[in-house]
Amino acid sequence: MARKTSYHHGNLRAALLKAALEILEREGLAGLTLRKVAARARVSHAAPAHHFPTLKALETALATIAFERFRDAMATARAAAANDAAAQISAAGEGYLTFARENPALFRLMFVESQLDWSDAALKEAATASFQQLVEITAPFADQLGLASEADRAELQRLVWANAHGFAHLYIDGKMPADAKAPDLARFLMPAKSPPRS
Amino acid sequence: MARKTSYHHGNLRAALLKAALEILEREGLAGLTLRKVAARARVSHAAPAHHFPTLKALETALATIAFERFRDAMATARAAAANDAAAQISAAGEGYLTFARENPALFRLMFVESQLDWSDAALKEAATASFQQLVEITAPFADQLGLASEADRAELQRLVWANAHGFAHLYIDGKMPADAKAPDLARFLMPAKSPPRS
DNA sequence: GCGATATCTAGTCACTGTCAAGATACCGTT
DNA sequence: AACGGTATCTTGACAGTGACTAGATATCGC
Numbered sequence: 001m002a003r004k005t006s007y008h009h010g011n012l013r014a015a016l017l018k019a020a021l022e023i024l025e026r027e028g029l030a031g032l033t034l035r036k037v038a039a040r041a042r043v044s045h046a047a048p049a050h051h052f053p054t055l056k057a058l059e060t061a062l063a064t065i066a067f068e069r070f071r072d073a074m075a076t077a078r079a080a081a082a083n084d085a086a087a088q089i090s091a092a093g094e095g096y097l098t099f100a101r102e103n104p105a106l107f108r109l110m111f112v113e114s115q116l117d118w119s120d121a122a123l124k125e126a127a128t129a130s131f132q133q134l135v136e137i138t139a140p141f142a143d144q145l146g147l148a149s150e151a152d153r154a155e156l157q158r159l160v161w162a163n164a165h166g167f168a169h170l171y172i173d174g175k176m177p178a179d180a181k182a183p184d185l186a187r188f189l190m191p192a193k194s195p196p197r198s
Numbered sequence: 199m200a201r202k203t204s205y206h207h208g209n210l211r212a213a214l215l216k217a218a219l220e221i222l223e224r225e226g227l228a229g230l231t232l233r234k235v236a237a238r239a240r241v242s243h244a245a246p247a248h249h250f251p252t253l254k255a256l257e258t259a260l261a262t263i264a265f266e267r268f269r270d271a272m273a274t275a276r277a278a279a280a281n282d283a284a285a286q287i288s289a290a291g292e293g294y295l296t297f298a299r300e301n302p303a304l305f306r307l308m309f310v311e312s313q314l315d316w317s318d319a320a321l322k323e324a325a326t327a328s329f330q331q332l333v334e335i336t337a338p339f340a341d342q343l344g345l346a347s348e349a350d351r352a353e354l355q356r357l358v359w360a361n362a363h364g365f366a367h368l369y370i371d372g373k374m375p376a377d378a379k380a381p382d383l384a385r386f387l388m389p390a391k392s393p394p395r396s
Numbered sequence: 397g398c399g400a401t402a403t404c405t406a407g408t409c410a411c412t413g414t415c416a417a418g419a420t421a422c423c424g425t426t
Numbered sequence: 427a428a429c430g431g432t433a434t435c436t437t438g439a440c441a442g443t444g445a446c447t448a449g450a451t452a453t454c455g456c
Contacts, residue, residue, distance in 0.1 A: 009404080028312060033443065044405045046445085051403095055444065108310070113371045114226060131373075158365065158374070159381035163357060166364020173311045175329075176356070183357035188387055206421055206434060231412065242436045244414085249434095253413065398456085405450070412443070419436070426429085 013051040015041045020062055024105040034058065059109060060117040066106040067126035073099040074133045085140040086186035092137050093164045097182045100168035107172060134161050145189060160185060211249040213239045218260055222303040230303075232256065257307060258315040264304040265324035271297040272331045283338040284384035290335050291362045295380045298366035305370060332359050343387060358383060
């Protein structure tokens, strides 16, 4: 129950996270400060300390939420796509990019290692669950390409991830035209199905 | 002439850049502050202002230097490789990754758009020269793959870049095992020459 | 109902980037 | 050769930051 009476907020932790997400969206990663978060939650500058002892702790909690949304974005895109290896690869890539495009500040926060506390169990779990999406779609893709050895399958795994991750980064850094689409790996790797010969 | 006499430094601008690069290497991007740079150059905290009116200006100058080294890293790797499309693609990717691995803080600085002044001509030129390396190697690669349309060639271009960029980012963020190698695009896209069938 | 504890406020500290004012050395003109 | 203008550097200040301490207030267990 959010109480207006005073002093005790009711659910300050949630309110701080909400305020932080709003600031992140409006001002970007550089604009995120503990004091602004506190002010936006109508609370003194030292109030967050009890819920998030340090800025890094707040950012870690934010990243955990972000990884959950990130996973959902990929899962939603996959669910809307056909259930074959190529379509799933493309869909997951789309989900990856969509999340980055709609939440550039969050995306950056998630992937600047030194800024987060990776000893936090919740963060590790959320991140692992996200990346698991990529593992799931790569296996049938590798089968279809006839990759047998673990080394080859691992390399394909890295390729799938690097492609999605790299394009997302380049896109939010303004290095790609606004209407550029993510490279479709399936299209290049499975020429038998849809050869890029235009 | 670096003069020790006092007051006038001699070549403070260069000394500041040198100090900044050292701090970047030792303490990472978050540890880079104007005051630390000034202190390391044995100069008062406001001395940098005349050479770099703002922190962003210093970072822009650093990024310009970084892009030049970045281009050199790729050029060196390419020069040491065979002169065929596949080898050049792999070599450029190696150079890309090597630079990121050896200069993670610089690499991050180069690719956080909001932190740099992209209206700066020198920065834009250095960055363009770097990316030109990728354009050069992609053309013969596209020829060899039989890609004719501009759309297909552009998509291959994005794929080459995204793969290198994404792997580099994931690597310096600790998302890849220390001994992981960058995915070899040529190996996957030209199965006739070296099929990944292990 | 009452005390222990969780939660929040107020004040402070060192550090940051930036600005203003003044001191010092250099450089071109005469 | 001297002198004035200018570029360079120092000192001092200000607001904003994360983090810490001490104290005020509300909630919860008993």
